[in-house]
Amino acid sequence: MAKWGMVIDLNKCTGCGSCVNSCRMENNVPNVGDKAAQAGRTMDWMQIITEYHGNYPNIRIVHIPRPCFQCNNPPCTKVCPVHATFLNEDGLVGQIYQRCIGCRFCMAACPYSAKSFNYSKPDFPEAYEKTLNPDVTRRMNGVVEKCSFCHHRLAIAKDVARFEERDLEEEDYQPACSESCPTNAITFGDLDNPEHRVTHLMHSNRAFRLEEELGTEPKVYYLKKEDK
Amino acid sequence: MENLRNDPDYTLYRPILESDRRFYWMIGFLSVVILWALVMYIRQLVYGLEVTGLNNTVTWGFYIINFVFFIGISHAGTLISAILRLSQAEWRRPITRMAEVITAIVLMIGGLHPIIDLGRPDRVLNVFLYGRLQSPLLWDVTAIGLYFTASTVYLYVPMIPDIALLRDKTNTKLKWLYTFLSWGYEGTERQKHILERAITILMVAVIPIAVSVHTVISYIFSMTLQSGWHSTIFGPYFVTGAIFSGTATLLVVMIAFRKLFHLENYLKKIHFQYMGILLLVFSLFWTYFTFSEFLTGIYGNEPKEMSVIHYKLTGPYAPYFWTMVICNFIIPVVILSFKKLKTIPGILFASIAVIIGMWLERLTIIVPSLSSPRLPIISEPYFPSMTEWSLFAGGVAAFCLLFLIFAKIFPIISIWEIKEGREEGLNEAKERLDSYLPDTIISEEEAT
Ligand code: SF4
Numbered sequence: 001m002a003k004w005g006m007v008i009d010l011n012k013c014t015g016c017g018s019c020v021n022s023c024r025m026e027n028n029v030p031n032v033g034d035k036a037a038q039a040g041r042t043m044d045w046m047q048i049i050t051e052y053h054g055n056y057p058n059i060r061i062v063h064i065p066r067p068c069f070q071c072n073n074p075p076c077t078k079v080c081p082v083h084a085t086f087l088n089e090d091g092l093v094g095q096i097y098q099r100c101i102g103c104r105f106c107m108a109a110c111p112y113s114a115k116s117f118n119y120s121k122p123d124f125p126e127a128y129e130k131t132l133n134p135d136v137t138r139r140m141n142g143v144v145e146k147c148s149f150c151h152h153r154l155a156i157a158k159d160v161a162r163f164e165e166r167d168l169e170e171e172d173y174q175p176a177c178s179e180s181c182p183t184n185a186i187t188f189g190d191l192d193n194p195e196h197r198v199t200h201l202m203h204s205n206r207a208f209r210l211e212e213e214l215g216t217e218p219k220v221y222y223l224k225k226e227d228k
Numbered sequence: 229m230e231n232l233r234n235d236p237d238y239t240l241y242r243p244i245l246e247s248d249r250r251f252y253w254m255i256g257f258l259s260v261v262i263l264w265a266l267v268m269y270i271r272q273l274v275y276g277l278e279v280t281g282l283n284n285t286v287t288w289g290f291y292i293i294n295f296v297f298f299i300g301i302s303h304a305g306t307l308i309s310a311i312l313r314l315s316q317a318e319w320r321r322p323i324t325r326m327a328e329v330i331t332a333i334v335l336m337i338g339g340l341h342p343i344i345d346l347g348r349p350d351r352v353l354n355v356f357l358y359g360r361l362q363s364p365l366l367w368d369v370t371a372i373g374l375y376f377t378a379s380t381v382y383l384y385v386p387m388i389p390d391i392a393l394l395r396d397k398t399n400t401k402l403k404w405l406y407t408f409l410s411w412g413y414e415g416t417e418r419q420k421h422i423l424e425r426a427i428t429i430l431m432v433a434v435i436p437i438a439v440s441v442h443t444v445i446s447y448i449f450s451m452t453l454q455s456g457w458h459s460t461i462f463g464p465y466f467v468t469g470a471i472f473s474g475t476a477t478l479l480v481v482m483i484a485f486r487k488l489f490h491l492e493n494y495l496k497k498i499h500f501q502y503m504g505i506l507l508l509v510f511s512l513f514w515t516y517f518t519f520s521e522f523l524t525g526i527y528g529n530e531p532k533e534m535s536v537i538h539y540k541l542t543g544p545y546a547p548y549f550w551t552m553v554i555c556n557f558i559i560p561v562v563i564l565s566f567k568k569l570k571t572i573p574g575i576l577f578a579s580i581a582v583i584i585g586m587w588l589e590r591l592t593i594i595v596p597s598l599s600s601p602r603l604p605i606i607s608e609p610y611f612p613s614m615t616e617w618s619l620f621a622g623g624v625a626a627f628c629l630l631f632l633i634f635a636k637i638f639p640i641i642s643i644w645e646i647k648e649g650r651e652e653g654l655n656e657a658k659e660r661l662d663s664y665l666p667d668t669i670i671s672e673e674e675a676t
């Protein structure tokens with residue numbers, strides 16, 4: 001079974017936010033509006049976390065794009081009372097919006113703050129309505145959602161491969177964020193495939209994972225930012 | 229009716245037979261508060277959790293705080309009453325009933341809170357349809373369900389003789405209810421024996437259930453990897469806090485009803501002093517746990533842990549934290565250790581302080597950990613909204629209202645146990661005391 005994962009090169013990331021926006025478009029992530037955003041209810045599946053090192057003017061900024069890490073040992077799925085979030089057979093952590101009771105236990109349990117909650121009925125402006133992606137469900141009020149590694153794209157890629165009677169190839173399946181990154185900072189692929197570029201990068205000596213010591217085994221690696 | 233007036237315990241029947249204006253005023257006022265809370269809740273049902281002050285980092289707020297707080301108070305009752313009964317403390321007699329009522333009522337209210345907190349309360353049955361036993365929330369559902377059943381039965385069974393007394397001696401509109409609930413109890417030897425057996429079995433069963441409930445509630449927090457929550461002492465810490473806040477609530481209720489129903493003859497100073505000692509002991513226990521929790525955290529100096537600790541000790545939550553220390557440690561210890569201060573108003577003051585302090589404890593456990601995410605994400609501060617305040621007020625009002633209604637229908641002090649204390653307790657206690665003392669009769673052989 002493939003082990004889908006990502007390597008994000010922090011040297012290359014400029015914090016432009018292209019991944020964030022393409023993710024919003026791809027996954028029908030609702031725009032919550034100013035008031036809710038100020039209250040801290042922004043819903044970003046992919047979020048850019050900015051780390052500041054040092055003091056002005058000797059400041060060094062690191063942008064860390066953070067999707068859901070699809071942990072191999074996810075603390076969030078353990079606590080769900082109704083099996084609405086789970087590690088699926090593709091190694092991805094799924095969410096069942098129709099079943100979630102909205103207890104937000106999984107949000108409290110995720111050490112990476114990767115989940116967001118629909119505090120209100122998602123409402124899309126009229127112009128936006130026409131561009132919604134038909135492959136992704138719209139979420140309802142009161143449920144938790146998060147990055148799915150564009151799981152619907154995997155489903156489509158699998159169907160196409162079956163139709164063409166061939167095996168799934170790696171380039172068949174790419175999430176929106178890696179596809180849209182202008183600096184190619186995000187490499188996506190099968191971490192178990194020794195041929196793939198993602199595996200080489202994963203073994204680079206700059207590679208690390210966030211809060212690795214928690215034992216959550218995230219499937220997203222980062223390449224350390226180096227000062228040139 | 230007339231012979232009831234000559235009954236030495238007429239004071240205990242009086243609230244049921246006579247009612248005064250004040251009572252209806254209180255009921256009216258409380259109902260208004262509850263109605264208001266209901267309106268606010270319906271509004272929440274319509275709009276979703278938008279109407280709360282929660283956000284994407286602080287995902288749990290007032291509802292979960294109040295859930296832990298109310299369930300904590302429920303430990304007053306059944307646990308204290310079971311322990312007092314088990315240890316045959318004679319002074320328990322006028323207290324146990326009140327303690328048990330607190331438990332039953334507060335569990336009802338507390339148990340509703342997680343449902344109020346859900347984003348999709350319409351799907352609550354999914355917990356039974358798709359329940360995963362690995363989730364601490366399911367442990368909660370089980371433990372609270374069990375505790376509620378056990379403590380309602382434990383409230384009801386010792387009440388049967390009293391209900392039978394009411395059936396026989398009074399003639400109110402509720403006679404049918406008493407007849408139904410008394411289950412044909414006539415006070416025969418056999419019935420008495422069965423009743424005593426049942427009480428014994430229940431009180432032994434209820435103690436581990438009560439302990440498990442709050443342990444399991446603490447597991448909701450300690451099973452996650454959040455800094456400040458992932459702690460091994462949370463189980464006993466929560467249980468201690470629960471009994472602590474429960475004892476304080478019981479004291480407040482005792483003092484309130486003593487005044488309201490003129491029970492000075494039943495709830496004497498000695499009762500408050502003994503309960504005061506219990507409160508003092510638990511205050512010290514609580515301080516000890518809090519100290520150990522923070523010392524290990526600070527000494528270890530792990531950055532993530534420290535950011536939570538700073539949030540509490542010096543950061544935005546410092547005012548709440550230090551008020552909590554004053555309310556839970558300084559006030560009760562000072563008041564309860566000096567004889568001069570240990571008067572009934574003094575104890576009332578200490579108990580109210582403890583209730584506030586324990587509520588703040590739940591607040592400072594839940595919010596700071598969520599407000600300090602592991603990754604450097606900006607977390608908006610949490611301010612409860614009007615809806616959350618209203619539902620909190622509604623919860624407290626529902627507690628008072630249900631208590632008053634209970635007190636209007638059933639005696640708030642166990643009449644038969646008081647009578648039993650008068651008739652048999654004295655002799656039993658003497659016999660028991662004799663059996664503790666070294667034998668004074670020295671046999672002939674030993675003497676020589
Ligand atoms: S990053 Fe968070 S939400 Fe994603 S799998 Fe890990 S614990 Fe779950």
Ligand code: SF4
Nearest residue numbers: 080100101103104106
């Ligand atoms: S919020 Fe939904 S997905 Fe998360 S733990 Fe609760 S029921 Fe499960």
